[in-house]
Amino acid sequence: MAEDMNQVEVNIFEVGDKVKAKVSKVEEKQVIVDVENSKTDGIIPISELSSLHVEKASDAVTEGDELELEVIKVEEEALILSKRKIDAYKAWDHLEEKFQSGEIFEAEVKDVVKGGLVVDLGVRGFVPASLVEDYFVEDFADYKDRTLTFKIVELEKDKNRLILSHRAVVEAEKEKQKSNVLDTIESGQTITGTVQRITDFGAFVDIGGVDGLVHISQLSHEHVDKVSDVVKEGDQVQVKVLSIDRDNERISLSIKETLPGPWTEISEKASKGSILEGTVRRLVTFGAFVEIFPGVEGLVHISQISHKHIGTPQEVLKEGQSVKVKVLDVNEAEQRLSLSIKELEEAESASSYDYDIPEETKGFQLGEMIGDALNKLK
Numbered sequence: 001m002a003e004d005m006n007q008v009e010v011n012i013f014e015v016g017d018k019v020k021a022k023v024s025k026v027e028e029k030q031v032i033v034d035v036e037n038s039k040t041d042g043i044i045p046i047s048e049l050s051s052l053h054v055e056k057a058s059d060a061v062t063e064g065d066e067l068e069l070e071v072i073k074v075e076e077e078a079l080i081l082s083k084r085k086i087d088a089y090k091a092w093d094h095l096e097e098k099f100q101s102g103e104i105f106e107a108e109v110k111d112v113v114k115g116g117l118v119v120d121l122g123v124r125g126f127v128p129a130s131l132v133e134d135y136f137v138e139d140f141a142d143y144k145d146r147t148l149t150f151k152i153v154e155l156e157k158d159k160n161r162l163i164l165s166h167r168a169v170v171e172a173e174k175e176k177q178k179s180n181v182l183d184t185i186e187s188g189q190t191i192t193g194t195v196q197r198i199t200d201f202g203a204f205v206d207i208g209g210v211d212g213l214v215h216i217s218q219l220s221h222e223h224v225d226k227v228s229d230v231v232k233e234g235d236q237v238q239v240k241v242l243s244i245d246r247d248n249e250r251i252s253l254s255i256k257e258t259l260p261g262p263w264t265e266i267s268e269k270a271s272k273g274s275i276l277e278g279t280v281r282r283l284v285t286f287g288a289f290v291e292i293f294p295g296v297e298g299l300v301h302i303s304q305i306s307h308k309h310i311g312t313p314q315e316v317l318k319e320g321q322s323v324k325v326k327v328l329d330v331n332e333a334e335q336r337l338s339l340s341i342k343e344l345e346e347a348e349s350a351s352s353y354d355y356d357i358p359e360e361t362k363g364f365q366l367g368e369m370i371g372d373a374l375n376k377l378k
Contacts, residue, residue: 091122
């Protein structure tokens with residue numbers, strides 16, 4: 001009689017019916033539920049718990065959970081139910097709204113598979129590798145269990161196809177940042193940036209969502225042969241905004257302008273009367289420009305080159321030649337230095353004389369000269 005009653009209970013349900021039930025027991029590969037308004041047990045196979053692969057039933061539900069389910073099969077003494085189908089019905093409606101509105105939402109990455117990532121949104125959402133980031137990612141292993149922002153880029157309910165993109169969100173955020181920077185940045189500003197890319201002609205620096213170019217000539221006060229000698233990718237640098245072309249989204253930057261100039265404290269480094277070594281950089285009709293520090297040149301006037309009369313500096317000097325100079329005058333405000341080579345030649349001449357005639361012999365030589373003069377008078 002009891003068996004007949006159970007059979008009757010089972011027969012009042014049909015495939016496709018929606019039922020409410022409470023989880024009474026969680027086994028490894030299935031879940032037992034108490035179906036509302038029924039004395040018949042319900043069984044949810046592990047394959048019907050989620051749109052994603054589930055290793056253990058306990059990964060999807062716990063005892064006491066109240067669920068909405070769909071009847072997928074009526075057996076003699078039990079109802080075979082699906083949680084996955086109900087979740088999918090509810091999910092597709094919400095997902096359709098998100099797709100139409102272009103809504104950005106957060107979701108957890110449930111699995112990493114060949115070719116991309118898997119997300120559970122009530123239905124299986126797939127993120128192709130090319131739509132994960134706006135740069136190449138070699139290994140996605142550490143993306144599992146991470147929460148990312150997504151946008152739906154393809155939705156086909158009849159084919160159970162749902163394609164998501166994190167890259168689209170990243171690119172949209174960067175575009176917004178770029179727009180904000182271009183709207184607010186002004187020439188003359190000094191800001192912090194990150195070196196993103198190095199080329200032969202300069203370095204591209206990210207200043208908050210938009211890249212600006214530091215030309216090689218703006219890297220340092222000193223001459224730069226290779227950009228990589230001054231900066232590396234990833235370096236944090238201070239830059240000054242030189243110019244902005246908002247229409248073409250081009251920004252010119254300078255690192256050099258944020259650094260102390262080569263003439264800073266030159267009065268201390270090249271004080272009046274000091275003797276320094278430098279390199280002849282340019283020869284002009286009125287003298288020679290000698291570099292004594294990187295970016296600091298002083299003038300040796302033609303009258304200060306030699307004791308001899310010379311018509312042009314080229315008679316005595318050549319470009320690239322190393323010379324010793326004496327500082328005659330310093331004007332830091334006007335960035336001017338007056339130098340002399342001649343004054344050092346005078347000092348060297350006196351020194352040479354003293355060296356050739358030792359102090360202890362000078363008296364004897366003078367006596368001999370006076371003696372010779374007296375003998376001539378006789």
